[in-house]
Amino acid sequence: MGVNATRAADDRRALISLQGVSKEFAPGQVVLDDISAELPRGEFLALIGPSGCGKSTLLKLIAGLISPSAGSLCVGGGAPSASEGKLGFVFQDANLLPWLDIRDNVALPLKLAGLPRAQRDERAEAMLEMVGLSHALGRYPRELSGGMKMRVSIARALATQPEILLLDEPFGALDEMTRDSLNEELLRLRELQGWTGVFVTHSVAEAVFLASRIMVLSANPGRIHALLDIDLPYPRTAHTRTDGDYHAYLTEVTRSLHSVGGHD
Ligand SMILES: Nc1ncnc2c1ncn2[C@@H]1O[C@H](COP(=O)(O)OP(=O)(O)O)[C@@H](O)[C@H]1O
Numbered sequence: 001m002g003v004n005a006t007r008a009a010d011d012r013r014a015l016i017s018l019q020g021v022s023k024e025f026a027p028g029q030v031v032l033d034d035i036s037a038e039l040p041r042g043e044f045l046a047l048i049g050p051s052g053c054g055k056s057t058l059l060k061l062i063a064g065l066i067s068p069s070a071g072s073l074c075v076g077g078g079a080p081s082a083s084e085g086k087l088g089f090v091f092q093d094a095n096l097l098p099w100l101d102i103r104d105n106v107a108l109p110l111k112l113a114g115l116p117r118a119q120r121d122e123r124a125e126a127m128l129e130m131v132g133l134s135h136a137l138g139r140y141p142r143e144l145s146g147g148m149k150m151r152v153s154i155a156r157a158l159a160t161q162p163e164i165l166l167l168d169e170p171f172g173a174l175d176e177m178t179r180d181s182l183n184e185e186l187l188r189l190r191e192l193q194g195w196t197g198v199f200v201t202h203s204v205a206e207a208v209f210l211a212s213r214i215m216v217l218s219a220n221p222g223r224i225h226a227l228l229d230i231d232l233p234y235p236r237t238a239h240t241r242t243d244g245d246y247h248a249y250l251t252e253v254t255r256s257l258h259s260v261g262g263h264d
């Protein structure tokens, strides 16, 4: 098989594959039940569902931070735990180290990966430029707004150039305007870098704006209630939010959430 044929086959294969994945933390207490999904390269999947339905648990399973009780996961052709380095994780709390300036915060995973100083500084600065923070390289986390902290956190997660970016309610604590502009920025980064994303959110608007597919989960136990394709063309911009199709999707996802008992 030639290089192109190999690549074409690679592109068709799921980058993240979940087969009958279940998770219980204590015997009989099923948190996630029989989750199956295939995420091709380039997918941006949003997870939405009631609080406690297992969204964060599902992300941790994909990251290989915890193991399933039943079923199997395959990430990048192997076990999730072997995908280290291919994977970036962004949490709701930016989790920046207060004693490091933002360049050193972003460079930290590169330092842990053993990159020499000059190279990691160069990469950290490029990442911070990409998220619009070139002017703030020497600033410390306490000197930043909430939105700026999340930008640093995203720059740090992307510094190792992961194939997969997992985001757990990263903008939940931000005001709506900051959240909207960070959503637009996140899509721009995705265009630039081409990672595959899984995004947890409580916001239907955010899910529809970002996602190529939305997985609606029901709670107790967490099961797939619906898997909806969002066929709005990328790139999506601020104009997308005034688009009739966008609003039709908002209604569809809101209805789907209501039928699983709403969300918080
Ligand atoms: N490490 C753990 N040990 C025991 N129970 C847990 C653990 N992590 C999550 N759970 C439970 O699993 C359920 C789903 O949690 P989580 O995935 O955080 O939900 P979500 O992110 O959808 O709000 C909750 O009932 C939570 O208490």
Ligand SMILES: [Mg+2]
Residues within 6 Å of the ligand: 055, 056, 057, 168
């Ligand atoms: Mg959660």
